[in-house]
Amino acid sequence: MRRFLFLLIFGLAGLGVLLSLGMWQVQRLAWKQGVLAEIENRISAEPVALPQQVSEDADKYLPVTISGDMEPGEIHVLVSVKQVGAGYRIIQSFSTDDRTILVDRGFVPTVAKLNERLTGPMEITGNLHWPDEIDSYTPEPDIDDNIWFARDVPNLAAALGAEPVLLIAQSETDPNVTPLPVDTAGIPNDHLQYAITWFGLALVWAAMTGYFLWRSRANSESDAT
Known part of the structure; x- marks a missing residue:
C-alpha cells in the first residue's frame, strides 16, 4: 500500500x-x-511626419512619411527572401529640410548589386525601426566589397553620415527595388x-x-x- x-x-x-x-x-x-x-495595428496606422525627437522605445514601428532627397551612395546588407533567393537590402541616406536619416529602400537580387538606382527628390512612406539582427555570430562588414551582414543602425548611420534613425520603406523608391516593409512575420511566437x-x-x-x-x-x- x-x-x-x-x-x-x-x-x-x-x-x-x-x-x-x-x-x-x-x-x-x-x-x-x-x-x-x-504591433500590426501600429504598423498599419496612418503615417505622420517624422518626429523632431525620435525615441526607439516610443517610435518603434511608427508609420512616417518624409519628403526630401535620396542621397547617392549606398550600403548593401545581405539578405535572403523566400522563393526569390539571396540579395541585398539597399540602405541609403535621405535628406529632408533640416536632417538626414537612413532609408531601407528594399531588396535587389545579387546580380543587381551594382546597378544604378534613382536618387534625388522623392516622398517615402515607411516605418521607423531598430532591427535586432546582431549577435556573437554576426560577421564584421566587408567594407571593401560593401557587404554588411546586419542592419546595425548606429554603424550604418556613421558610414553614411546620417542620424541613427532608420525608415523602412513601404512605398516604392525605384522600379527595380522591391520594398520589404516591416511586419510581424519575423517575431517568434512558439x-x-x-x-x-x-x-x-x-x-x-x-x-x-x-x-x-x-x-x-x-x-x-x-x-x-
Missing part, C-alpha cells in the same frame, strides 16, 4: 507540474498574440508548440502513472494470494 500511495502521489505531482507548464504557455500565447496585434509539448508530456506521464499503479496493485494482489 505504501508503494501504491507513493506512486500515486508522485504521479499526480508530476502531472500537476506538466499541466501547469502547459497552461502557462497558453497564457503566454494569448499575451504574445495581443502584443503582435498591437508558445502554441510549447503548450502542445507540455500537454503531450502530461498525457504520457498520466498513462505511465496509470500503468505503474496497475502493476503495483496487480503485484500486491499476487503477493496476497
